[in-house]
Amino acid sequence: MRSWLHDCLARRPWWMNALMAFCFYMATLYMPWDFFLKPIDRDAEAWFGFLLRGWGAKATEPLHWAIYAAGAYGFWRMRGWMWPWAALYAAQVALGMVVWGIVYKGGAVGWLSGLAGAVVPAMVAVGIWNTRARFGVKRATMRQRYGEWALVTGASAGIGAEFARALAREGMSCVLTARRDDRLRLLADELEKQYGVATRVVAADLEQSAGVEHLVEALRDIDLAVFINNAGFGYSGRFDKQDPKRLRAMIEVNCVAPVVLAGHLLPRLRQRGCGAMIISGSIAGRQPLPYHALYSATKVFDLHVGEALWAEMRGTGVDILVLEPGPTESEFRDVAGEIREVGEPAANVVQLSLDALGRQPSVISGWFNWARATFARLVPRTVLILMAEKFVLQQTPEEMR
Ligand SMILES: NC(=O)c1ccc[n+]([C@@H]2O[C@H](COP(=O)([O-])OP(=O)(O)OC[C@H]3O[C@@H](n4cnc5c(N)ncnc54)[C@H](OP(=O)(O)O)[C@@H]3O)[C@@H](O)[C@H]2O)c1
Secondary structure: OHHHHHHHHOOOOHHHHHHHHHHHHHHHHHHHHHHHOOOHHHOEEEEOOEEEEOHHHHHHHHHHHHHHHHHHHHHHHOOOOHHHHHHHHHHHHHHHHHHHHHHHOOHHHHHHHHHHHHHHHHHHHHHHHHOHHHOOOOOOOHHHHHOOEEEEEOOOOHHHHHHHHHHHHOOOEEEEEEOOHHHHHHHHHHHHHHHOOOEEEEEOOOOOHHHHHHHHHHOOOOOEEEEEEOOOOOOOOOHHHOOHHHHHHHHHHHHHHHHHHHHHHHHHHHHHOOEEEEEEOOHHHHOOOOOOHHHHHHHHHHHHHHHHHHHHHOOOOEEEEEEEOOOEOOOHHHHHOOOOOOOEOHHHHHHHHHHHOOOOOEEEOOHHHHHHHHHHHHOOHHHHHHHHHHHHHOOOOHHHO
C-alpha cells in the first residue's frame, strides 16, 4: 500500500499533489454539500472576480463541480488535456482575485489585497505551464517494456484479434491461440506481412484440460513476456432453460483455463523479472446479472483473481491488469445468443488496457461503464439486482426469458 501510494504520488511535484487532493476534496465533499445542502440565501459563487448570489450561484455550481472533478481525474492520471485548461483556469482565478479586490473593496486596499490574493493562483498557473511535459507522457512500446513474445488466447476474433494487432504494431511476436485455426492463420499472415513480426499458431480448445496442456507444451521453447488471458464467452438466458453442458464449458473457458494457464506461465514471467498478464474481465462482473447469471459470476471471478495477483506480483517486474470492457464490437453477442447492440470498437478497449498496464490493477473502458460500476457500489443490493434484471432482459431473446 505504501509503495503503491509512493509510486502514484511520485508522478507529480508536491504542490500538484496538494492541488489534486484539493480538487478531490472539492469534487467529493464540498461541492455536493454546497449544491444540495447549502440554503439558497447563503449561497455565493465567484466567477472572474464577480460574486453571484442566491439562484445565480446555485445554477452555476454544477460547472464548478465539473471543473473540480475533471481536475481530480486529470491530475491523477496526468492526462495530456489537463495542463492547458488547468493553467488557464488558475490564471483566471488569479485575475479574478484582482478584479474582486478592485470591485468589492476599492482603492489602494482593494488593489493590494487583490494582488496578494493573486500570488498563489498565479504561481500555480506558471507551475502547471512549466511542468507541462509531465502530462500525457507516451509510454515505451510493449516490446521495449517487456520483451519479444506475447501469447494471446481467443485471438481468432474480437478483442483477442485486436490485442494481437496492437502488440504486433508495437513490435511483439505473437503466439495466437483459439479453436478456429483457419482464422488464426489468416491473422498470423496479416501480422507477419504488415508488421514484420514472427508468429506461431496453436489451435487449442480451452474447454478441455488436454487443450490447455497442449498450449502450455507449445510454449516451452519460447521466452514468453506478455500473456493476454482473453478467451471467453457468454451465454444469455434464464438459468433453467440453459444447457448445463454449456454452462460448465463457460466455467472451464472463463475461469479454469485462465487460472491453470496463469499457474504455468506466471512463474516463468516472475523468473525473468519482467513480464505482464492482462485478463479480460467485464463490467458484467461488477454486479449480479439475472439472465446472464453464470457469465457475470465468471467475470467477478476473473476480476478478483486478477486484482489479487496484481498485489502479489508488485515489485517482481510482472505487471497484472484486469480489463473490464462494457459492450464491445466482436462476435460475443452472437455467441452468447443476445440481441445485438452497438458496442465500443475492440481496438479502443485494447489500447486503453495497454496504456493502463503497470499503473493500476484494473481498468474499465469508457466513462459511462465506469459510472455504471460506481453506481453499482453505491445502491442497495436488491435495487441493483432488479435494475440489472430489467436492463439484461432487453437484450435477452423472447424464447430464453
Ligand atoms: N464483447 C464484449 O462486449 C465484451 C464485454 C466484456 C468482456 N468481454 C470479454 O472479452 C473476452 C473476448 O471476447 P470478445 O468480445 O472478443 O468475443 P468473441 O469475438 O466471441 O471472441 C472470443 C474468443 O474466445 C475464443 N474462445 C471461445 N471459446 C473457446 C474455447 N473453448 N477454447 C479456446 N478459445 C475459445 C474464440 O475463439 P474460437 O471460437 O475460435 O475458439 C474467440 O477467439 C471474453 O473473455 C469476454 O468475456 C467481451
